[in-house]
Amino acid sequence: MTTDVRSDLMRELGAEQLGRFLYQMVLIRIFEERCGELYTRGKIRGFLHLYTGQEACAVGSISCLEERDKILTHYRDHGHALARGLDPNRVMAELFGKATGVAGGRGGSMHLYDAEKGFLGGYAIVAAHLPLAVGLGVAAQMRREDFVTLCIFGDGSVGEGEFHEALNMAVLWNTPTVFFCENNLYGMGVPFKASLSTEIPKLAAAYNMPAVSVDGMDVLAVYEATREAVAHARAGKGPYFIEAMTYRYRGHSMADPELYRLKDEIEEAKRRDCIERLKGQMMEAGMLDEAGFADIEARARRVVDEAVEFAEQSPQPALDTLFDHLYKE
Amino acid sequence: MAIMRMRDALREALREEMLRDERVFLLGEDIGLYGGSYAVTKGLLEEFGEERVRDTPIAESAIVGIGIGAAMGGMHPMVEIMTINFSFLALDQIVNNAAKLLHMSNGQINVPLVIRMASGGGSQLAATHSHSLEGLYAHFPGLKVVCPSTPADAKGLLKRAFRDENTVIFIEHTANYGLRGEVPDDPDFLIEFGVANVVREGTDVTLVGYSGSVHQAVRAAELLEQQEEISAEVIDLRTLRPLDIDTVVASVKKTNRAVIVEDAWRFGGFGGELAAQIMERAFDWLDAPVARVACKDVPLPYNRNLEFHALPSEEDVVEAVLGMFKE
Ligand SMILES: Cc1ncc(C[n+]2csc(CCOP(=O)(O)OP(=O)(O)O)c2C)c(N)n1
Ligand SMILES: [Mg+2]
Numbered sequence: 043m044t045t046d047v048r049s050d051l052m053r054e055l056g057a058e059q060l061g062r063f064l065y066q067m068v069l070i071r072i073f074e075e076r077c078g079e080l081y082t083r084g085k086i087r088g089f090l091h092l093y094t095g096q097e098a099c100a101v102g103s104i105s106c107l108e109e110r111d112k113i114l115t116h117y118r119d120h121g122h123a124l125a126r127g128l129d130p131n132r133v134m135a136e137l138f139g140k141a142t143g144v145a146g147g148r149g150g151s152m153h154l155y156d157a158e159k160g161f162l163g164g165y166a167i168v169a170a171h172l173p174l175a176v177g178l179g180v181a182a183q184m185r186r187e188d189f190v191t192l193c194i195f196g197d198g199s200v201g202e203g204e205f206h207e208a209l210n211m212a213v214l215w216n217t218p219t220v221f222f223c224e225n226n227l228y229g230m231g232v233p234f235k236a237s238l239s240t241e242i243p244k245l246a247a248a249y250n251m252p253a254v255s256v257d258g259m260d261v262l263a264v265y266e267a268t269r270e271a272v273a274h275a276r277a278g279k280g281p282y283f284i285e286a287m288t289y290r291y292r293g294h295s296m297a298d299p300e301l302y303r304l305k306d307e308i309e310e311a312k313r314r315d316c317i318e319r320l321k322g323q324m325m326e327a328g329m330l331d332e333a334g335f336a337d338i339e340a341r342a343r344r345v346v347d348e349a350v351e352f353a354e355q356s357p358q359p360a361l362d363t364l365f366d367h368l369y370k371e
Numbered sequence: 372m373a374i375m376r377m378r379d380a381l382r383e384a385l386r387e388e389m390l391r392d393e394r395v396f397l398l399g400e401d402i403g404l405y406g407g408s409y410a411v412t413k414g415l416l417e418e419f420g421e422e423r424v425r426d427t428p429i430a431e432s433a434i435v436g437i438g439i440g441a442a443m444g445g446m447h448p449m450v451e452i453m454t455i456n457f458s459f460l461a462l463d464q465i466v467n468n469a470a471k472l473l474h475m476s477n478g479q480i481n482v483p484l485v486i487r488m489a490s491g492g493g494s495q496l497a498a499t500h501s502h503s504l505e506g507l508y509a510h511f512p513g514l515k516v517v518c519p520s521t522p523a524d525a526k527g528l529l530k531r532a533f534r535d536e537n538t539v540i541f542i543e544h545t546a547n548y549g550l551r552g553e554v555p556d557d558p559d560f561l562i563e564f565g566v567a568n569v570v571r572e573g574t575d576v577t578l579v580g581y582s583g584s585v586h587q588a589v590r591a592a593e594l595l596e597q598q599e600e601i602s603a604e605v606i607d608l609r610t611l612r613p614l615d616i617d618t619v620v621a622s623v624k625k626t627n628r629a630v631i632v633e634d635a636w637r638f639g640g641f642g643g644e645l646a647a648q649i650m651e652r653a654f655d656w657l658d659a660p661v662a663r664v665a666c667k668d669v670p671l672p673y674n675r676n677l678e679f680h681a682l683p684s685e686e687d688v689v690e691a692v693l694g695m696f697k698e
Contacts, residue, residue: 112444146477157479162443167467173433174468177440177448184396184422185445207433214428367478368512370536 093121095291098316102264117152119164134349140356172208179217198229218275231302246283258286380522384529399451470513498670506641509611518582522552527562544583565613573604591688637665659695
């Protein structure tokens with residue numbers, strides 16, 4: 043592990059905060075791996091998009107938010123939900139389609155919600171939530187509230203008109219929106235270089251939005267960039283764009299035969315693994331030892347075990363609730 | 372009571388609701404400086420300022436999406452889509468976000484949003500600019516669909532839309548904007564959704580319409596009375612979702628005949644749904660199959676003669692009714 047230049051930030055955050063980052067990334071990793079197993083056993087159905095490899099993006103960015111802030115994300119949303127502190131039991135129960143799930147079994151993997159925690163949804167139509175994030179910003183301005191909306195999406199979004207419409211209007215109306223693009227190099231099987239004629243931050247820059255590209259396999263880099271972006275938005279300076287370069291270890295979804303990439307590429311990405319990296323940095327700084335890491339893993343495993351148990355034991359939604367929440371009185 | 376045009380009644384409703392509730396604000400293309408394509412929002416920018424009356428870029432999807440987001444953030448926005456023809460570009464936002472968030476989030480997130488749009492053919496605007504899509508929007512559970520035919524209804528229903536916690540698709544027929552009528556000035560004048568209006572009582576046949584077609588039905592009823600001594604009852608549905616099928620069925624049980632009049636295409640249209648529901652609930656009362664008078668299944672041409680040949684007319688309604696009395 044190379045020595046990192048992030049020692050200032052590490053000192054500032056301290057062992058406790060860094061330990062939380064590490065724990066959250068490990069929790070997401072283990073949660074997702076378990077989801078993959080549960081899918082093959084038929085416990086989880088529908089579309090399942092795993093987040094392994096990208097954990098630093100969720101943890102680094104969401105850690106910068108206050109309780110009053112909002113998050114909108116895409117369908118690869120388990121990691122974001124867990125990083126925001128949604129109850130793992132209820133997230134797993136949602137994947138099982140159970141009544142105790144965060145959406146009562148109506149949303150499934152792609153549509154997790156916890157409005158009380160400002161987690162306003164996973165969105166399964168590519169780029170459809172970007173305008174919503176601008177609208178939340180308009181609401182914040184008009185209500186004279188100072189919440190910021192973090193809007194997370196994949197590199198595949200940049201081909202959609204709504205991406206451009208939303209960025210343009212966010213700048214025109216100076217909304218407190220942080221656009222966070224997880225560039226994992228592929229939109230399903232299409233390499234992003236084949237779907238975009240330029241570079242992603244340049245698109246934001248073209249709309250006069252400040253934009254940076256960061257190493258999305260480095261939780262500290264993501265944290266640092268997002269902290270800056272959130273402060274910018276909260277100060278009334280308008281929207282901010284972050285591209286986080288990352289990589290997904292698993293296929294696009296459980297149905298992906300992965301014909302479009304080579305094993306070598308995956309192995310290369312794993313050498314830059316976000317968990318290994320932070321673990322190494324913390325050990326080097328004397329903030330963690332192997333026993334400490336084993337403890338983190340054990341804790342995360344217990345939480346995931348319990349979540350699976352909870353989901354298993356939870357009841358199915360009653361059939362007579364089918365029409366619930368169709369309209370609000 | 373004051374006599375006013377429908378566009379003025381709509382503006383009154385917006386104005387009163389903006390004064391009543393500071394969560395209400397407006398966004399759309401050319402609703403501010405230009406005064407609205409159909410002058411509905413004229414003067415509101417001057418009265419309420421740029422924060423509450425927002426001119427937007429031409430970006431229907433984002434405009435509706437921003438409306439949804441603002442609603443999620445505690446506002447009660449009104450989005451004007453210049454005409455219903457451009458709502459195709461916002462269809463995903465309307466169908467996948469506005470209509471579904473409450474249900475998918477298990478009741479956690481509602482979208483109190485009013486989306487107004489101008490609709491209908493008959494203005495020689497040719498095929499891209501002449502849609503009638505009330506039935507399309509009524510297809511989606513989670514939406515409410517309102518389509519007034521008179522100035523008073525326009526005001527009462529639009530005000531009611533801002534008292535709703537859900538997304539309301541509010542469709543205005545362009546031919547109705549200049550229509551005059553009496554409009555109550557009581558700021559609490561509301562018309563409940565899901566309550567059809569019996570515009571004209573009759574005994575021999577029930578004519579059911581909504582939006583622009585109500586007026587055709589009324590004219591047809593007058594012709595039938597004068598020329599054929601047939602007494603037609605006319606029902607204005609006012610809202611397609613929720614649908615007041617009870618009023619329609621009660622009327623059909625009395626008249627034993629039903630003709631549905633609509634501007635939309637016949638194939639797969641709302642009239643088919645209505646005919647099916649009438650058949651399901653009043654089959655034994657029917658003396659003739661339910662008839663539909665609708666737009667012919669063709670894109671609307673620019674040429675006036677061709678366009679009016681395609682659109683339903685009161686003569687078509689009369690003919691459909693007479694067909695039921697043959698033999
Ligand atoms: C509007 C729309 N078109 C197509 C799809 C099907 N689809 C689902 S995910 C996906 C790829 C998106 O890639 P990206 O935004 O990079 O996110 P990632 O899956 O890499 O996290 C596609 C094409 C969709 N859900 N929505
Ligand atoms: Mg991608």
